[in-house]
Amino acid sequence: xxxxxxxxxxxxxxxxxxxxxxxxxxxxxxxxxxxxxxxxxxxxxxxxxxxxxxxxxxxxxxxxxxxxxxxxxxxxxxxxxxxxxxxxxxxxxxxxxxxxxxxxxxxxxxxxxxxxxxxxxxxxxxxxxxxxxxxxxxxxxxxxxxxxxxxxxxxxxxxxxxxxxxxxxxxxxxxxxxxxxxxxxxxxxxxxxxxxxxxxxxxxxxxxxxxxxxxxxxxxxxxxxxx
Numbered sequence: 001x002x003x004x005x006x007x008x009x010x011x012x013x014x015x016x017x018x019x020x021x022x023x024x025x026x027x028x029x030x031x032x033x034x035x036x037x038x039x040x041x042x043x044x045x046x047x048x049x050x051x052x053x054x055x056x057x058x059x060x061x062x063x064x065x066x067x068x069x070x071x072x073x074x075x076x077x078x079x080x081x082x083x084x085x086x087x088x089x090x091x092x093x094x095x096x097x098x099x100x101x102x103x104x105x106x107x108x109x110x111x112x113x114x115x116x117x118x119x120x121x122x123x124x125x126x127x128x129x130x131x132x133x134x135x136x137x138x139x140x141x142x143x144x145x146x147x148x149x150x151x152x153x154x155x156x157x158x159x160x161x162x163x164x165x166x167x168x169x170x171x172x173x174x175x176x177x178x179x180x181x182x183x184x185x186x187x188x189x190x191x192x193x194x195x196x197x198x199x200x201x202x203x204x205x206x207x208x209x210x211x212x213x214x215x216x217x218x219x220x221x222x223x224x225x226x227x
Contacts, residue, residue, distance in 0.1 A: 015202025036148040050130065051127040
């Protein structure tokens with residue numbers, strides 16, 4: 001599979017099989033991903049790769065805190081989209097697509113809550129990769145570099161027949177991750193990635209999100225006119 005094929009094939013996977021992922025496979029994915037460029041070769045990324053009983057305990061603790069209404073204090077602020085903006089419109093459209101695929105009615109609070117909990121459980125993937133940065137770095141400074149390594153992880157996963165979902169719900173309670181995975185306070189949790197073999201029978205995995213046309217979001221300048 002070439003890189004263009006991987007980019008075209010990648011999608012967010014929100015349903016996984018229970019098949020475990022060997023350490024060697026996840027290591028190979030990370031070894032490929034860290035070839036990502038970074039400012040002045042600073043390589044500001046670090047990872048915690050979690051599976052097995054540790055991940056199960058994190059899932060349970062996240063859901064327990066969510067149900068109890070415990071305040072969420074993520075290390076890195078989640079994106080907020082202005083209400084009257086195309087970005088918010090896209091977010092709402094995505095939610096409607098997912099709920100339609102999952103058969104969740106707008107007024108069905110129980111099913112909506114159950115869906116939300118799936119995110120806090122890393123969508124029940126057999127493994128999760130937590131991407132971190134050292135607290136000595138500014139909060140926003142390394143984000144461009146980290147975004148590139150995250151994309152590399154997702155593309156490498158596709159090449160190995162795996163699926164991923166980049167998601168922040170799993171790290172909304174960073175104290176849970178730190179305690180159970182042994183991550184020190186000196187590390188800032190930036191984003192989580194659920195990873196595993198896609199369950200193609202899960203309705204959520206039928207979702208294909210649209211993209212704005214290139215000419216709608218691009219300014220072209222300096223090109224010779226063609227007849």
